[in-house]
Amino acid sequence: MRCLPYYGLLIVYATTLLSGCAGKSYSSPPGYDFRKPAVSELGKSLNEISGITYNSEDGSLWAVSDSKRKIISIELKKQKLKDETGSIVAEDQDLEDLVKLDNEAFLLSSKGLIYEVPLSTMDSASVRPHQFWSTEKNDFETLYYDASADGLIMLCKTCESDKGKHIRSAYRFNLKTKQFDSSALFTISTEEIRKMLKNDDAEFDPSAAAIHPLNKRLYILSSAGNLLVVTDNRGRVMEAYNLNPDKNPQAEGIAFAPNGDMYITNEGKYGKPTLQIFKYHNGKNK
Helix, strand or coil: CCCCCCCCCCHHHHHHHHHHCCCCCCCCCCCCCCCCCEEEECCHHHCCEEEEEEECCCCEEEEEECCCCCCEEEECCCCEEEECCCCCCCCCCCEEEEEEECCEEEEEECCCEEEEEECCCCCHHHCEEEECCCCCCEEEEEEEEEHHHCEEEEEEEEEHHHCCCCEEEEEEEECCCCEECCCCCEEEEHHHHHHHHCCCCCCCECCEEEECCCCCCEEEEECECCEEEEECCCCCEEEEEECCCCCCCCEEEEEECCCCCEEEEECCCCCCCEEEEECCCCCCCC
């Protein structure tokens, strides 16, 4: 729900929206000020931007979009977009997230399929698909790298096996064996999140996640519910924050620079897609 009306909506409807957001407070996780992000508009090719990852080689962000089948680079200094690949996945695969590791990129589709892309070639002929073993009705939007688990972690947005359990499960893709573990690595309690927020109706359906390079905590976005949840690397809930839906109407991507600067991307749900940059202050560089 948006807390402020978008252009053209009736005053009566706007009043309803405002009353629905009454009582919510917006705060920032330690080290960040969510009130004053640096905001850049992204191009039409990223209108449905669904995932980002930090490229340490040149300080850019790599991105994927629901409606595209390629990797797009966001050059932060030049504020330009560049195609890193051509179309490298099938037309019926909605790309939801990606991770760049050394000489490979890994792309996630909503169906739980991970595409392994060698960066030496970066063409469709060299892409290796790895399908999640469960044949149940699952929806994934989140992929991140965890060095402590030596793998890529995929979070359920909605998975059939989680239904009715008030949890969201996490599954590991083992980078050594190139296989998915046969059981969940950990689960996240949606009840704990609701208790922290003091909101029994809070929605938590992970849309993006990344591990902070300095404090090693896991930061998880939920576009549904407009949340940022912080856990340890095994899913224990430590912090939970309401995101202002007027500033984050559809937060679908998160990444960190090595110095802790945070990047959040929003799809163009109510306007143009945006990139937000939140500088990290550790108490010494305020």
